[in-house]
Structures are given as structure tokens and as C-alpha cells.
Amino acid sequence: xxxxxxxxxAIRDWVLIPLSVVMVLIGIxxxxxxxxxxxxxxxxxxxxxxxQVIVRARNLRAAANFIPPKSFRSRRVYFSNEENGLLFxxxxxxxxxxxxxxxxxxxxxxxxxxxxxxxxxxTLTFAWVNFxxxxxxxxxxxxxxxxxxxxxxxxxxxLSTVDVxxxxxxxxxxxxxxxLRGLFSLxxxxxxxxxxxxxxxxxxxxxxxxxxxxxxEKDGLDIVQHEWALPKFxxxxxxxxxxxxx
Amino acid sequence: xxxxxxxxxxxxxxxxxxNGGGGAWEYLCLVRKLKARRSEKVLKYGLSILNDxxxxxxxxxEEWTLYEQVAIAAMDCQxxxxxxxxxxxxxxxxxxxxxxxxxxGMLLEAKGSWGEAEKAYSSLLEDNPLDQVIHKRRVAMAxxxxxxxxxIESLNxxxxxxxxxxxxxxxxxxxxxxxxxxxxxxxxxxxxxxxQPTVPLYHLAYADVLYTLGGLENLHTAKKYYASTIDLTxxxxxxxxxxICLCTSAIAQVSKGRNKEDKESPELHSLAATALEKDYKQRxxxxxxxxxxxxxxxxx
Numbered sequence: 001x002x003x004x005x006x007x008x009x010a011i012r013d014w015v016l017i018p019l020s021v022v023m024v025l026i027g028i029x030x031x032x033x034x035x036x037x038x039x040x041x042x043x044x045x046x047x048x049x050x051x052q053v054i055v056r057a058r059n060l061r062a063a064a065n066f067i068p069p070k071s072f073r074s075r076r077v078y079f080s081n082e083e084n085g086l087l088f089x090x091x092x093x094x095x096x097x098x099x100x101x102x103x104x105x106x107x108x109x110x111x112x113x114x115x116x117x118x119x120x121x122x123t124l125t126f127a128w129v130n131f132x133x134x135x136x137x138x139x140x141x142x143x144x145x146x147x148x149x150x151x152x153x154x155x156x157x158x159l160s161t162v163d164v165x166x167x168x169x170x171x172x173x174x175x176x177x178x179x180l181r182g183l184f185s186l187x188x189x190x191x192x193x194x195x196x197x198x199x200x201x202x203x204x205x206x207x208x209x210x211x212x213x214x215x216x217e218k219d220g221l222d223i224v225q226h227e228w229a230l231p232k233f234x235x236x237x238x239x240x241x242x243x244x245x246x
Numbered sequence: 247x248x249x250x251x252x253x254x255x256x257x258x259x260x261x262x263x264x265n266g267g268g269g270a271w272e273y274l275c276l277v278r279k280l281k282a283r284r285s286e287k288v289l290k291y292g293l294s295i296l297n298d299x300x301x302x303x304x305x306x307x308e309e310w311t312l313y314e315q316v317a318i319a320a321m322d323c324q325x326x327x328x329x330x331x332x333x334x335x336x337x338x339x340x341x342x343x344x345x346x347x348x349x350x351g352m353l354l355e356a357k358g359s360w361g362e363a364e365k366a367y368s369s370l371l372e373d374n375p376l377d378q379v380i381h382k383r384r385v386a387m388a389x390x391x392x393x394x395x396x397x398i399e400s401l402n403x404x405x406x407x408x409x410x411x412x413x414x415x416x417x418x419x420x421x422x423x424x425x426x427x428x429x430x431x432x433x434x435x436x437x438x439x440x441x442q443p444t445v446p447l448y449h450l451a452y453a454d455v456l457y458t459l460g461g462l463e464n465l466h467t468a469k470k471y472y473a474s475t476i477d478l479t480x481x482x483x484x485x486x487x488x489x490i491c492l493c494t495s496a497i498a499q500v501s502k503g504r505n506k507e508d509k510e511s512p513e514l515h516s517l518a519a520t521a522l523e524k525d526y527k528q529r530x531x532x533x534x535x536x537x538x539x540x541x542x543x544x545x546x
Binding site: 048049053056062063233236245 | 375376406407408409410411433436437439440441443467469470471472473474476477480481482490513514517518520521524
């Protein structure tokens, strides 16, 4: 239905490939810079303890059916009783961690550094792409799209009759931005600083982490119904032995 | 805890290196990964690599990890000079390192100068109060000096912070058992079962402790845990089989005349006895007579 535009192979040679190469190189550069700027952060004892408490409470929930009911109940009380249960966080304290995190100079600096190292290269590269590579069709997406994507994918191209599958280089930039994560984990090993998308997701749920997860664990623990699995083990043991003797 | 496949792999590598085949470096890496304690072999092969300058430079940055591994193995075998040389080499390369400080503390421990080692560890702890290994070394020191109650106290304090460390729970359980504080040991074993419910070892130890505590309810629970051990090991664990027979006879003795227990697993006890006899016939047939007479006396 739409005419098939023939795209110059020079576009591929001089736009798509250089853009990808540049993004890979910038990613590697950022990785090394982040390694240099790494400041060792002293773990806060309270946070470590909370982390361990959560692991222990989670184990309790997961394997609750393996221990006798009385021990389970006493442990549950230990964790969630009102006065000094480990998981119990009084309402007033719950708001504090986030404010604390921003006022704590080390942590604020760290967050700022990480954000900067992410934002600046992205902004620069985006501006570079816009300046040099705008105003022409760069690639064709192999599947058809609706008209709503036109503004997003075709912003340099001012013709409204061109099929939405033909996109500008800006969309190639975004594609690379999200897609090179896999490549980076191959080249640089896991744990590289280029994991932008992960960090973006983390930024939203930052400060609340400890107290909210404590509360969540407590609720989970309160819900658990203890059903002692051991009696049925006796039957299974019988079956196993019978098989063994045969 | 090492799984069976890993253990066989380790043993085969060890045999290979023993009989002159190559692969010493892979063996050392595997030992390090599995945290197995084969100090003599590690010392022998590690030293042979370190003393050969060609092989040493072939290691690159792993050389320092090897120094650390050999130093610890040397301390375990009481070759303190070797250990001191390794630590000196490490200190030259990494002058301000916590890890080297820890090795120094361990050397003082190995020499037996407990006070100085304690001072070294405390100063290291001041700088980073959350270093798990140093806490554990202090517990080990207290235990080695015979101060078991001090060891228990520091281990409990450690566990208040790091309560997800199952190795520490295991050590605490063994200390309690050695002091016959069985109720506390039972608590520790419960923690271990919670964190790793499919490891039969913990079920077995828990059942042993419960059986030792005695009392009808504990005996029933012990029997259930012996049964779960049998299930988890496919019936091959001799100790659990014996445990079932002993528990059944103990329950019968305690609840003489009250017949309420037969409904749950009437055959378990006789099945266990048969399995035991079969096992003995296969592996230790000369002791079969002892076994049958013992089982018979249990039944009555």
C-alpha cells in the first residue's frame, strides 16, 4: 500500500554503524570512569542488620512447614510482636529513612555522582545525534506501526505522508540506548555502570526500602498458616524404604 | 557444605595432581572456591608454584590470592616461617590492606599470642565494624583458648547482627551440643532447617538432639525427623534407620499400655529394621548377628 522507499546504503555506512560504535565506546568510557570514581561506601550497621533480619524472616516464611508448630509460633511472636518484635516498625519512624538519606552527605554525593555519570553522556550524545543526523530517513522498521508513533519516531522528517515505519536516526539512538545493555554485559562482565534502565527503575523506590520491606515481611509472616509437613514425611519414608528393600 | 559431585571432582583432581599429572592451579582454585580444608596439599602445591618464578609470573594478578591461600594453609600446618614470608610479600605489595591485617592477626593467633591477636583484631574492627570474618576469628580464638562461654557470648552477639549466616548457627549448635545445652542446640538446628530445609544433615542432627532430650512429645517429633531424613536421602542413611528403631522402642517404653501411636506409621519400624539388615548384609555381613540380636532386644 505504501510506496517502498529505497534507502541509500551510504546511510547504513555513515549513520547507523558509526552511531552504534560511538555509543559502545561511550559506554566503555563511562565504565572505566565509574571505576575510577568509585568511593567505597561504609555499610551502615542498621541497614545490614535489617537486611539480615529480612532474609531470616523470609526463610521462616518459606520453610515454616518444616519445623514444629510450637517453634514456629514462638519465632513468629519474636518477629512481629508489638513491643520489641524485630519486624515491627512504629508508624512515626517509617517516614524518616528517605529524609535521612538525602541529608546524609555521603549518600547524597554518591547518588548525585551516579546520576550525573548517567545524565551527561546521554544528553551530549542526544544533542550530537540531533545536530548531525537529523532531517533524513535513517532506517525502516520491519513491522507496521500506527500513526501515533509518528511524532516520536519521525521528528526530523517533515513529510506526513511517509509511512511510519521509516524512522529517523533519533529512534536508532534510543534503540541502541536500551539495546546495548546486553552487549555491555558481554564485554564488560556483569555489574557495569551502564545499566541505566535498571538504575532509572531504582531511583523511584529508593529511600523507603528498609522499613517498607520490614512491614511487608511482617504482614507476610502474619498471614502464614502453619501446616506441619513432617507427618506426611513418615509415610514417604515408608514408601522409600519399601522401594529400597525390594 | 560441599555437594557430592563437587567433592568427587575435587578428589579426582587431587589424585591427578598427586600422581604427577598437571592441574595444580585448577586444584587450588577449586579448593578455594569450595572452601575445603586440604591444607597440606595446598601448601605443597602452592609452594611449588610460588617458588617457580616462571609459573608465578604466569599467574598474573592471581598470584596474590595464591599467596593468601598458601599463608593460611601454612598456618594450618604450623609452618609459621612459610606463612610469615608469604605475608611479608603481600604486605610489600598492599601496605594498607585490611586483608593483610587480618592475615597478620591470624599469624599471631597461630603463634599462640592471644593477647596481641586480640588487640590486632580489635583495631581492625574499629575501622570496619561490620567485617564478618574478623568477628568469626575472635569467636574461634575464644574457643581455642578454651573459653567456651566467651565464645558462645560473642557468637550470640555476632548472630544478633548477622542472623542469616547459617555457618555461624551451625557452629553455635555444635558448641551447645558439646556443652549438653540441648534445648538451645535444638533452637539452632531449627534455624538451620529453616534456612536450608532440604539438607538431610540438619534434620538428622535435630532428631538426635530431640531424642536425647527425651519426653514423649520430643520422641514423636524425633521420629518424624528421622523419617524425613530417610526420605531426603532415599533410605541410605544408616543412622536415621537406627534412629527410627530406637525411637519406636523408646516411645513404646514411655507409653506403656497406651496404644495410640500405631495409626501413623505402623510399618515404619519394621521396614527400617529390614533395610538395616539388608544394608549390613551387603556391607558388613560379619556384624549381622550383632545387629539382629540388638534389634530383637529393641522390639521387646
